Amino acid sequence: MLGIEDFWVWSVYLLCILSTGACVVYGVLNWNKGGE
Amino acid sequence: MIYTVSVIVLYLLVIGYLGYVGYRQTKSSQDFMVAGRKIHPLVMALSYGATFISTAAIVGFGGAAGQLGMGILWLTFLNIFVGVFIAFLFFGKRTRKMGHNLDAHTFPELLGERFNSRFIQTFTGIIIFIFMPIYAAAVLKGGVAFLESFFNMPFEPALLLFVSIVAIYVSMGGLKGVMYTDAFQGSIMFLGMVFLLILTYGRLGGVVSAHNQLTELFNNPQVQEQTKGLIQGGFRGWTSMPEFNSPIWWSLVTSIVMGVGIGVLAQPQLVVRFMTVKSNRELNRAVVSGGVFILMMTGVAFLMGALSNVVFFENTGEVASAVGVDNIIPQYISSYVPEWFGTIFLLSLLAAGMSTLSSLFHTMGTAIGRDVYQKGLGKKGNSLLITRIGLMIVIVISTILTWLSNDLDISMAIIARGTSLFMGLAAATFLPAYIGAIYFKTMPKAAAIWGIVSGFASSFIWIFFINRTNATSLQLSRLIFGKPFLVEGTSIEFVSQYDAVIIALPVSIIVTGAVWLIYKLMNQKDIEDIHVNKCFKGI
Incomplete structure (x- = not known):
């Protein structure tokens, strides 16, 4: 996967990108919430 | 050279201007300590990231990736998921609200006011005052090393120049000055890393080709x-994790990944950032830029550190660590990327050092000025002036520590370890009390106190007397007991490879829970309900 054989390394490579994606998606979906 | 100098002069002028803007907007101690609680979410996120990422994080941990490989990306994942997503949303929102309810200006004050305990505020302030200068000296040493090597400056003038610049804008501009300059410095760091990512993957023919x-x-x-020594320690290549349960695996997973990855949650200089925004909306927005920033900082530094092995081997026939772990990133930049980029990257490293140092100075200054002198000793006076005097004291102490360390052979790898050492100590000492403070109304004051004291004591003992790497280099065990670390030559010597955080944090959690349980069984309370309700109002 991605030129990396070790599961623990290619999975963390993807996890880094996915967790950043989660930050972006959460922030965008809640962009105007919580501003009372 | 003229190009480099003019870029750096321009950078310093912008820093000076932003520090001045902070100074003009600082009218009260609330402005100085929590930036008036009205900071823009992008500034808050960049400031949080730039404070977290120092020169040592890029060069020290990037060098560690050059030696140990891409397994260190687990730290990047924890930095994003725990350090931004969990920290901002599950800790940040409650911290912001409770900090406002209690009018807390610092992390020790938040804990002290929440548990209605002057001891907690003072003890936390003292721990910051004693141990953070070591972390600050490590960051300072990293910044000065670059001024020395790139401009051939002697150590003392480079140290004084670096400290003076940071000291002026921190003491005058307070947290506003710090956060405005952090945001600018963070932007430069981000730019530097984007270029580095494109240049390296481009040079090696793309992502998959580079990894292959x-x-x-x-x-x-x-x-x-060339790597047979590492292979004996458990190393299995740069795109594999080290062998499970090997010495390198323990060092990577417990010290680097766990120590820093979890330690970020209880860093006083980061927690105070949550108290600088006016509502939860700002934190929701800050998560976006915070997540992307941390990915680009640590993710790129670690990937480039590991991939530099291919470039080094192509050109010299040797792996990256042959130049020394500390020199992997600087050597890679100076030898294998275009010259114009070298200046941008140098500026990124300068910005990384300054942004972290300014926040550490600010946190230490408020700890000694407000938490220990004003609240702990009960002294009255001009809060702003007292904090500025406290700031000057810690700046002098950190500078002297750095100056003394110049005679020692301190490498960037040790600086990186110093970073994880402080973060681990902070996690074990503060994390259980901090979680209890913002999540559990029924947690008694005594549980928080015993958790903090036991976490600190077990961390201290493990760092100075048990952990092989730290105890051997800190020398206190040899001085008192005549052995580099206490378990040397005993049947339990294997425990010396465990980092303090995986021992001290569970100790702190268990002690906190045990005291809490005793209070519950005895049906006792040591904080009035009316105070607890005030703390949790609106949460």
Whole structure:
């Protein structure tokens, strides 16, 4: 996967990108919430 | 050279201007300590990230990736998921609200006011005052090392120049000055890392091709010969995790990944950032830029550190660590990327050092000025002036520590370890009390106090007397007991490879829970309900 054989390394490579994606998606979906 | 100097002069002028803007907007102690609680979410996120990422994080941990490989990306994942997503949303929102309810200006004050305990505020302030200068000296040492090597400056003038610049804008501009300059410095760091990512993957023919070359490199007989010491320790190549339960695996997973990855949650200089925004909306927005920033900082530094092995081997026939772990990133930049980029990257490293140092100075200054002198000793006076005097004291102490360390052979790898040492200590000492403070109304004051004291004591003992790497280099065990670390030569010597955080944090959690349970069984309370309700109002 991605030129990396070790599961623990290619999975963390993807996890880094996915967790950043989660930050972006959460922030965008809640962009105007919580501003009372 | 003229190009480099003019870029750096321009950078310093912008820093000076932003520090001045902070100074003009600082009218009260609330402005000085929590930036008036009205900071823009992008500024808050960049400031949080730039404070977290120092020169040592890029060069020290990037060098560690050059030696140990891409397994260190687990730290990047924790930095994003725990350090931004969990921290901002599950800790940040409650901290912001409770900090406002209690009018807390610092992390020790938040804990002290929440548990209605002057001891907690003072003790936390003292721990920051004693141990953070070591972390600050490590960051300072990293910044000065670059001024020395790039401009051939002698150590003392480089140290004084670096400290003076940061001291002026921190003491005048307070947290506003710090956060405005952090945001500018963070932007430069981000730019530097984007270029580095594109340049390196581009040079190696794209993502998959680069990783394939790095995987194949380990199978080269010459490389096997050069890394045989590491292989004996459990190393299995730069695109594999070290062998489970090997010394390198323990060092990577417990010290680097766990120590820093979890330690970020209880960093006083980061927690105070949550108290600088006016509502939860700002934190929701800050998560976006915070997540992307941390990915680009640590993710790129670690990937480039590991991939530099391919470039080094192509050009010199040796793996990256042959130049010394601390020199991997600087050597890679000076030898294998275009010259124009060298200046941008140098500026990124300068910005990384300054942004972290300014926040540490600010946190230490408020700890000694407000938490210990004003609240702990009960002294009255001009809060702003007292904090500025406290700030000057800690700046002088950190500078003297750095100056003294110049005679020692302190490498960037040790600086990186100093970073994880402080973060681990902070996690074990503060984390259980901090979680209890913002999540559990029924947690008694005594549980928080015993958790903090036991976490600190067990961390201290493990760092100075048990952990092989730290105890050996800190020398206190040899001085008192005549052994580099206490368990040397005993049947339990294997425990010396465990980092303090995986021992001290559970100790702190268990002690906190045990005291809490005793209070519950005895049906006792040591904080009035009316105070607890005030703390949790609106949460």
